[in-house]
Amino acid sequence: MKTIYAFILNALCIYCLALSPITAAAQATSPARETRLTMSDGTELYVKVSGKGRPCVFIHGGPGAWSHSFEVLGLNTLEDSVQMIYVDQRGSGRSGKAPNGNYSLQRMTQDFDEVRQQLGYPTWTVLAHSFGGILATEYAYYFPKTISRMILLNATLHLEYSAKVQIQKGLKILKPADPAPFVDEKRPYIDRFMAIIQALNEKNAYHQLMYTTPEGLQKMNEEDAKRPPNYAFGQVWANSPEYFQDFTEVTRHLKMPVLVISGEQDFSIGPDHYKSFKFPNQTVASMPGGHVIYLEQNAQFQKAVKEFLKKTSRKI
Template sequence: MKKLLFACLLFALIAAPQALHARNKSFYFTTSDSVQLYVRMAGEGKPCLFIHGGPGSWTKYFYALGGSVVEQDMTMIYVDQRGCGRSSSSPDKDYSLARVVQDFEELREHLGYAKWMLMPHSFGGTIATEYAYQHPQRISAGIFVNTTLYLNDALESYVTNGARLLGRPESDFRKAEGSIGEALNGVAYQLNQNNLMYKMIYPKKEMFDQMNAVMDTTLNWDFGSKVWDFPEYAQDFTIKSASLKMPVLVISGNNDLSVGPNHYRLFKFANATYRPMDTGHCPYQEQTAAFHKHVRSFLKKVKS
């Protein structure tokens, strides 16, 4: 789950607010604390904010690897979070959950949307749940794509499944007094050494290679390196999910070993539709047509 870096060449333009709703526009939005967020808007239809994972990744991995299919049905707003991708770092290193949520709210107000949908992926599920919890009146629906809502459970799954792939007992990595993070790092190192890392995310290596093809280590990784200093990201967001009333589509992968194939069973959304798929961590890339079909069917239930 940690430190998946992605990149692309940036051709950004500064757009006036009244021009932002046109198809395929890129611009920088300045937050109230002077962070420059890279924003790309594409598609037509109900507005939907994509919240990328990582933590510390960026949005291109989604729309460049099949996710752009949803632009046929929605106006997608892709935002590289502060300290991520093509966005600038926080001058005072404020990567708190509250500040990231505030960034999204400031952007929504700037764009003039009364409501929008959320589409988080992976670690983005924690941020999306907090955002919807803090601003339920601004969220019309959620599409949670292979997300984690409880980081510790996902990390435990990663260690368990990684050790199994390596053919080694978990005790090789779980040391007395050691943290789950240390166990994770040990498993990840060995998976890399044995060229097995791809199996945590994809059933097929060629998919992993496609993801790496949009990789560029020159992009901003400040958030990814600082996020562990903010313990609020590790809270159990499944508890907060129980209070959320908007319609939610939960897509999960039966072969997703990074967050765990059964992680979604912890979710407590009051109005949820669950769609497990025979994929790994990236169903939009692995089974694009089926992914799109699930999203399109769900959108018929979204009233505003």
């Protein structure tokens, strides 16, 4: 299972400075602070609050990654406009493992709202990347009144769709003499997906699905090398069918303003995946770049996000 996690994670520690909850009022003028918050089932989550303005929680992907590399490689450029809340999800990064082994979709979304309550925010903006889009969409569906607006960044809302995009692009990269193991429709798509990922890794070519420059891959690897070896969520999530649902069907029910940022060369998610989203109040920003737009195209990323924040600030 660790091997499967490592493949999908490429696709698709720090001690607290304050052990008590961070209030919204205090953070309006305080410097960045790190803490650990205890959830209702006893799981401890790593949380960092940094920046000024209205609160914006970041939901990372992986599944089972962490928030640090996203923060230092581009999301921190938003901190002059919003107060960023970086959370490592349960069983990931600097957070603790669930003592009861609960990594269900319902429990993951409940964590986000418990963090919001403990930090004292009545509402906040949600910013999600990659697999985090699934968590954010589910969270918004069950806690709509707590989310003022949502930003989906290189986000998948349907893992099967994104896996098939990776298979198709992988075939173009590999040009295998015998494509049968990858295209046989009688084989489950997840088996074909794992076969293409293994073949790409053997050729040291997997990064071509995600990055448009080797520098981006190098920077990401340098930061992720600092991550604690906590793969609890990453090792179990794929055993839960609920994560493989088509969450694009949920989007029509979410009324808050939504910004969708898509990379034109993001073959980890699919450059056209956003076209299946049906948010009633949706803005789309499609731009050159791969799966890490916030790093590869930071100026355009900032512009799109800050214009969206400004446009929607009068509505919340």
